[in-house]
Amino acid sequence: MVPPSDRDEQAAGRRSPDADGFAAHGPAELDLELRAxxxxxxxxxxxxxxxxxxxAWPPAHTIELVLxxxxxxxxxxxHGYGVGPEIYDHPGVVRVRARIVAGGPGFRHVDLVVSDDGRWREPAARMQPGHGLYIIRSVAADLSIDGRPAGTTLSIRSQPSPVR
Incomplete structure (x- = not known):
């Protein structure tokens, strides 16, 4: 888990709209480094x-992005690090970055980037595929995958959401 930052100590309160007109209580970007x-x-x-x-993201859209x-x-x-329930102390890190971007008049979307330094493996035809990428593709407006031997980066754009 990432240690607390000065961002965690900021006083709660309504911020004025940011440059894109999105009123917010929190930081403009989400930036996490998580253990594998x-x-x-x-x-x-x-x-x-x-x-x-x-x-102030709509609840239905929040549920989709959380999934x-x-x-x-x-x-x-x-898959990237090969960690399962029996592995407790893996040195790998998963990075999550999110930001809200204007998506046209009255709309906005979230750009999410999830990256790791694990080992990329093409799904084998004989493997029983999971449903993770299928779920992401069905919910996201756009998904790109950059899989390399030294890690994988998923770039995800959410469906547009109305500005509230």
């Missing part, structure tokens, strides 16, 4: 949900 362990997907879900709530981040972080841990 089975708890990190839960931490990512909680942090993203709180961040989206602070930006997306859970799948992306879990895939990094399980």
């Amino acid at each position: 362990d089975m708890v990190s997907a839960s931490i990512a879900r909680d942090e993203l949900s709180a961040w989206l709530d602070a930006h 997306v981040i859970s799948e992306a972080v879990s895939n990094s841990i399980e």
Whole structure:
């Protein structure tokens, strides 16, 4: 888990609209570094949900993005680093970055980037595929995957959400 930062100590209160006109209680970007362990997907879900709530994100869209981040972080841990329930102390790190971007008049979207330094492996035809990437693709407006031997980066754009 990432140690507390000065961002955690900021006083709660309504901020004025940022440069894109989005009124928010929290930081403009979410930036997490998570350990490659089975708890990190839960931490990512909680942090993203709180961040989206602070930006008055619609609840239905929040649920979708929380599902997306859970799948992306879990895939990094399980497939990139090969971590399972029996592994407790893996040195790997999963990075999560999120920012809200204007998406046209009256709309906005979230750009999410989830990256790891694990080992990229093409899915084998004989493997029983999971549903993680299928879920992400079905919820996201756009998904790109950059898989390399030294790690994987998922770049995800959410469906547009109305500015509230």
